[in-house]
Amino acid sequence: MPQGKPSVVPDDGLTTRQRRNRPLLMVHTGIGKGKSTAAFGMALRAWNQGWPVGVFQFVKSAKWRVGEERALRVLGDSGEGGTVTWHKMGEGWSWVQRDIGSSEEAAREGWEQVKRDLAAETHRFYVLDEFAYPLHWGWIDTAEVVSVLRDRPGTQHVVVTGRNAPPELLDAADLVTDMSKVKHPMDAGQKGQRGIEW
Amino acid sequence: MPQGKPSVVPDDGLTTRQRRNRPLLMVHTGIGKGKSTAAFGMALRAWNQGWPVGVFQFVKSAKWRVGEERALRVLGDSGEGGTVTWHKMGEGWSWVQRDIGSSEEAAREGWEQVKRDLAAETHRFYVLDEFAYPLHWGWIDTAEVVSVLRDRPGTQHVVVTGRNAPPELLDAADLVTDMSKVKHPMDAGQKGQRGIEW
Numbered sequence: 001m002p003q004g005k006p007s008v009v010p011d012d013g014l015t016t017r018q019r020r021n022r023p024l025l026m027v028h029t030g031i032g033k034g035k036s037t038a039a040f041g042m043a044l045r046a047w048n049q050g051w052p053v054g055v056f057q058f059v060k061s062a063k064w065r066v067g068e069e070r071a072l073r074v075l076g077d078s079g080e081g082g083t084v085t086w087h088k089m090g091e092g093w094s095w096v097q098r099d100i101g102s103s104e105e106a107a108r109e110g111w112e113q114v115k116r117d118l119a120a121e122t123h124r125f126y127v128l129d130e131f132a133y134p135l136h137w138g139w140i141d142t143a144e145v146v147s148v149l150r151d152r153p154g155t156q157h158v159v160v161t162g163r164n165a166p167p168e169l170l171d172a173a174d175l176v177t178d179m180s181k182v183k184h185p186m187d188a189g190q191k192g193q194r195g196i197e198w
Numbered sequence: 199m200p201q202g203k204p205s206v207v208p209d210d211g212l213t214t215r216q217r218r219n220r221p222l223l224m225v226h227t228g229i230g231k232g233k234s235t236a237a238f239g240m241a242l243r244a245w246n247q248g249w250p251v252g253v254f255q256f257v258k259s260a261k262w263r264v265g266e267e268r269a270l271r272v273l274g275d276s277g278e279g280g281t282v283t284w285h286k287m288g289e290g291w292s293w294v295q296r297d298i299g300s301s302e303e304a305a306r307e308g309w310e311q312v313k314r315d316l317a318a319e320t321h322r323f324y325v326l327d328e329f330a331y332p333l334h335w336g337w338i339d340t341a342e343v344v345s346v347l348r349d350r351p352g353t354q355h356v357v358v359t360g361r362n363a364p365p366e367l368l369d370a371a372d373l374v375t376d377m378s379k380v381k382h383p384m385d386a387g388q389k390g391q392r393g394i395e396w
Contacts, residue, residue, distance in 0.1 A: 024394060032375040034226060034236035041235030042394070045265030049393035067246030068239065071273055078272050125393070157394065176381040177230040182374035195247035195323070196222060196240070196355065 023155045024174045029132060029165040032179035039127045039159045040068040046125035046157070047072070047081040054123035055086045056110055058130045058162075060103055062090030065129070066198055085123065087113065107134035111145070121154045132162025135169060142166045221353045222372045227330060227363040230377035237325045237357045238266040244323035244355070245270070245279040252321035253284045254308055256328045256360075258301055260288030263327070264396055283321065285311065305332035309343070316350045323355045330360025333367065340364045 026042075028035035043053050055072065057065060069086055076084025087093055089106050095113060100106045111134070117123060134140045146168050149158060160169065170176050192198070224240075226233035241251050253270065255263060267284055274282025285291055287304050293311060298304045309332075315321060332338045344366050347356060358367065368374050390396070 021391060024391075028232060029380075030378075032377075033373065034232055034239075034375050034377065037239030038232035038236040038377075039239075040242060041232075041237075041239035041266065044238060044269035045396065046393050048265030048268050051393060067243030070246050071242035071269075071279070074276050074278050075269055075272060078276065080272050081269070170380065173381060175231065176379075177232050178378045178380050179230075179232065179236075180228075180376045180378060182227075182368065182376050183371060184373055193219060193222075195244050195249060198243065 021155055022174075023152065024157050025149055025172060026157070026159040026175040026177075027132070027165050027170055027173045028159065028161045028177050028179060029163060029170070030178035030180050031163055032181040033184070034179045035161040035163075036065065036127075036129050037068075038177070038179075039129065039161050040065070040072065042159060043072060043084075043125060043127055044075070047075050047084065049082065051082040051124035052122065053082055053084045053125045053127070054117060055084070055127045055129060056114055056131070057086070057088045057090065058107055058110055058128065058134055060090055062088055063198065064090065067195070082124070104134070104137075104139040107139045111140050115148055118148065118152045118156060121156060124156060126156065126158045128158060128160045130162045131160045132165040132169070135166050136162070136164040142168050145169065146172045219353055220372075221350070222355050223347055223370060224355070224357040224373040224375075225330070225363050225368055225371045226357065226359045226375050226377060227361060227368070228376035228378050229361055230379040231382070232377045233359040233361075234263065234325075234327050235266075236375070236377075237327065237359050238263070238270065240357060241270060241282075241323060241325055242273070245273050245282065247280065249280040249322035250320065251280055251282045251323045251325070252315060253282070253325045253327060254312055254329070255284075255286045255288065256305055256308055256326065256332055257286075258288055260286055261396065262288065265393075280322070302332070302335075302337040305337045309338050313346055316346065316354060319352045319354060322353060324357070326356060326358045328360045329358045330363040330367070333364050334360070334362040340366050343367065344370045 028038055046053050072084045089110050092100060093109055096109055135142045150172060226236055244251050270282045287308050290298055291307055294307055333340045348370060
């Protein structure tokens with residue numbers, strides 16, 4: 001339970017107000033569970049603030065995150081908080097009309113849209129779900145991603161999830177949490193189950 | 199991304215179906231962020247399955263989790279998924295009419311209600327938010343908690359969050375994730391901010 005008190009006051013020339021509203025780059029990595037789940041939990045807070053939320057799912061299967069997607073869509077349509085825009089690589093990105101050949105090409109196409117949205121300040125809170133994978137695999141250039149994220153305009157918070165997030169991304173991030181597996185039911189023969197894994 | 203495949207098939211006399219639907223006890227602990235946030239993210243999946251969700255917030259301040267609470271209440275009232283019942287220690291538990299003297303007494307009172315709800319199978323997914331603290335502080339007997347959770351009837355999933363979860367609870371859990379802090383903005387003088395911390 002962080003109490004909202006910083007441990008040091010930085011000499012960065014910013015006012016407290018500017019510092020308080022500084023846009024954050026957050027990374028959830030590690031081999032344990034909860035990386036994406038915590039990112040979608042954060043999206044609930046962003047929604048509650050009335051912020052436009054943009055989700056980019058960099059995963060192959062369209063079946064992933066069905067519960068989170070439905071919940072966030074219902075929230076976005078409720079008229080009570082912010083809007084929610086949900087983009088899925090697994091079904092082919094909605095803005096792409098032609099066939100995309102490979103996952104690599106699809107991942108790059110997703111990143112191009114993230115760049116456009118950041119430039120246009122389309123959302124205030126971004127979930128780049130499983131985005132660490134295409135970076136780790138070298139499909140997308142990490143140096144470019146770091147540069148685009150560092151120079152993004154306005155107050156746009158970004159959370160990136162996935163195992164093996166590249167060190168350059170962790171260096172650039174304001175917040176990094178490593179989810180480590182202590183014990184997992186699949187180790188004991190438990191199969192993934194409805195309502196828990198998806 | 200667990201693929202839903204167990205690494206071993208246990209010799210426990212259960213069918214695959216029984217094993218698949220086995221109720222899980224999950225613990226999110228460690229000093230990093232995301233413990234509660236991931237639990238509320240899981241609650242989205244439970245809601246999507248139409249399961250009754252029960253949240254017990256074992257924290258003093260009623261200001262905590264306002265975003266998550268509003269989101270889950272909107273979802274619970276949407277008629278699209280499961281119901282959501284949200285209990286807060288910070289405002290005095292709703293079922294308690296008299297004044298509760300201390301946080302210790304309030305925590306015990308919360309646990310008594312969790313026991314009643316488990317016995318009655320009131321919910322199918324429980325978030326016992328920050329429940330690790332009253333156990334760690336010895337306000338509630340961990341052995342009793344482990345015994346009640348082990349013997350709970352039906353298919354009731356339970357996730358417990360908080361730092362310093364007692365070893366006996368981790369032993370009893372099916373899934374344990376340790377959230378470790380790699381980097382936190384407050385270390386660099388960043389104050390907690392709206393939409394991110396609450």
